[in-house]
Amino acid sequence: MNEKELLEIENIELKLLSEAIYLRYGYDFKDYTKSHLKRRVLRRVKLDDLKNITQLTERLLYDRNALEQILLDLSINVTEMFRFPQFFKDLRENVIPILKTYPSVNIWHAGCSTGEEVISMAILLKEEGLLNRVNIYATDINKKVLEIAKEGIYPIEEVKKWTKNYQNTGGKKSFSDYYVAKYDHAIFDQDLLKNVTFLEHNLVIDKTFIDANLIICRNVLIYFNKKLQNQVLELFEESLIPGGLVGIGSKENLRFTSVNENFESITAASKIYKKKIGC
Amino acid sequence: MKHKAIVIGTSAGGVEALKIVLKDLETNIEFPIIIVIHIKERTDGFSNIYKGLNKLTIKEAEDKEDIKNGVIYFAPSNYHLSIEDDYTFSLSVEEKINYSRPSIDVLFESAAEVYMDGLLGIILTGANSDGALGFEKIEKLGGECIVQDPEEAYFDVMPLSTLKCVSTCKIMNLNLINRYIKELGGKNL
Numbered sequence: 275m276n277e278k279e280l281l282e283i284e285n286i287e288l289k290l291l292s293e294a295i296y297l298r299y300g301y302d303f304k305d306y307t308k309s310h311l312k313r314r315v316l317r318r319v320k321l322d323d324l325k326n327i328t329q330l331t332e333r334l335l336y337d338r339n340a341l342e343q344i345l346l347d348l349s350i351n352v353t354e355m356f357r358f359p360q361f362f363k364d365l366r367e368n369v370i371p372i373l374k375t376y377p378s379v380n381i382w383h384a385g386c387s388t389g390e391e392v393i394s395m396a397i398l399l400k401e402e403g404l405l406n407r408v409n410i411y412a413t414d415i416n417k418k419v420l421e422i423a424k425e426g427i428y429p430i431e432e433v434k435k436w437t438k439n440y441q442n443t444g445g446k447k448s449f450s451d452y453y454v455a456k457y458d459h460a461i462f463d464q465d466l467l468k469n470v471t472f473l474e475h476n477l478v479i480d481k482t483f484i485d486a487n488l489i490i491c492r493n494v495l496i497y498f499n500k501k502l503q504n505q506v507l508e509l510f511e512e513s514l515i516p517g518g519l520v521g522i523g524s525k526e527n528l529r530f531t532s533v534n535e536n537f538e539s540i541t542a543a544s545k546i547y548k549k550k551i552g553c
Numbered sequence: 554m555k556h557k558a559i560v561i562g563t564s565a566g567g568v569e570a571l572k573i574v575l576k577d578l579e580t581n582i583e584f585p586i587i588i589v590i591h592i593k594e595r596t597d598g599f600s601n602i603y604k605g606l607n608k609l610t611i612k613e614a615e616d617k618e619d620i621k622n623g624v625i626y627f628a629p630s631n632y633h634l635s636i637e638d639d640y641t642f643s644l645s646v647e648e649k650i651n652y653s654r655p656s657i658d659v660l661f662e663s664a665a666e667v668y669m670d671g672l673l674g675i676i677l678t679g680a681n682s683d684g685a686l687g688f689e690k691i692e693k694l695g696g697e698c699i700v701q702d703p704e705e706a707y708f709d710v711m712p713l714s715t716l717k718c719v720s721t722c723k724i725m726n727l728n729l730i731n732r733y734i735k736e737l738g739g740k741n742l
Contacts, residue, residue: 277693277694278653278669278695280642281666281694307635307637307643308637308638309635309637309643309645309659310643310645310647313635313645313647313659313662313663314647350645350646350647352646352647352648369616375648407728427738483666493646495616496616496632496643496645496646497643497645499637500617500641503617523646525613525615525616525629525632525644526616527616529613529615529619530617530619531616531617
């Protein structure tokens with residue numbers, strides 16, 4: 275067989291794997307970007323010393339533990355506190371003043387992963403005197419990462435970078451005020467998480483569940499194809515109150531999407547959009 | 554062979570090398586040029602470094618953007634850049650690959666699958682081996698490969714490790730690569 279035929283077979287195997295996961299477990303990865311799906315699946319095939327994708331599909335069908343593993347593989351859990359500090363600076367300067375005009379505020383972190391961004395948000399809200407008025411809903415497709423997020427305990431070696439990020443957002447205190455260092459871990463103040471509800475939510479199949487003032491979903495949509503990206507953005511649109519805000523990753527934008535008309539950008543540097551009144 | 558796209562990967566020494574490779578390209582370049590360079594994150598993007606170097610539009614690749622002919626795209630710092638079957642870009646923040654994000658392998662492998670024998674891959678100076686596996690894939694799927702002459706390269710690790718992975722690769726210095734791209738532009742007229 276030549277290389278082109280092998281590639282064609284590999285692409286068929288990839289489709290069959292997605293279909294198998296969907297039919298067996300209900301998780302739908304069919305509209306994830308192909309390059310992402312393929313890279314992550316082939317990485318797992320290689321790590322587990324399998325011959326091809328079909329062997330992984332067989333394992334997935336018969337072994338639920340293999341599903342847990344592939345869920346972790348397919349949802350990228352690379353994150354940090356105050357990632358891209360400009361975003362949090364913009365939240366502080368341009369979004370917090372808007373949120374302050376509401377008696378109570380709902381924030382949805384969609385795809386919160388291991389929770390670093392949720393804690394960053396809670397710190398920001400605390401410093402701006404808003405934390406007690408806010409309910410944060412932090413959701414992810416993945417049970418395992420939510421468990422880590424609930425704990426609020428992270429490796430201490432990460433904290434140095436996060437401290438620098440925090441300072442670059444215009445942080446008002448010393449970052450170490452928010453955690454206790456114990457052995458090689460930083461244990462974050464549980465008070466920050468008191469108004470946070472962690473929920474399993476699958477952006478692909480689950481429906482809206484709140485009226486949100488602000489939705490944060492950064493570097494999640496990049497793994498979805500255009501169709502799914504539009505579908506999820508429409509879910510966000512539906513979940514936002516009129517004038518509600520959505521923050522996405524610095525290299526993502528609404529320009530190529532179906533909801534573009536209904537949102538306006540409110541910041542230049544970071545991608546924060548406001549749902550137009552009347553939409 | 555009709556070229557549908559050029560992909561270029563480079564690392565240490567690449568900023569200067571690209572100034573020669575991209576110099577004076579004319580608007581007859583009827584294919585996209587997509588570049589991964591390992592470089593410390595910069596806020597002003599790449600278009601400023603290469604401003605006025607040629608007649609083409611130079612920009613950072615955006616997620617879900619349609620890939621257009623005659624445009625030079627750079628992978629954004631800290632994101633992997635891939636190409637999808639519908640000729641759009643997609644980004645990823647997954648782990649570094651070969652200690653790099655963006656990784657040249659990620660771009661090259663996805664581009665090879667989309668453009669097949671219409672792809673020209675170019676590896677320039679660099680101090681690690683990212684890009685070698687991607688190059689192997691380009692060759693396997695019928696694409697063409699050019700490596701900067703290791704003798705000329707500021708760092709020869711990347712050209713040398715790439716040469717180990719392929720058998721039909723052309724070796725050229727930067728000026729020749731520049732001329733080669735210009736001639737491809739002429740052919741497409």
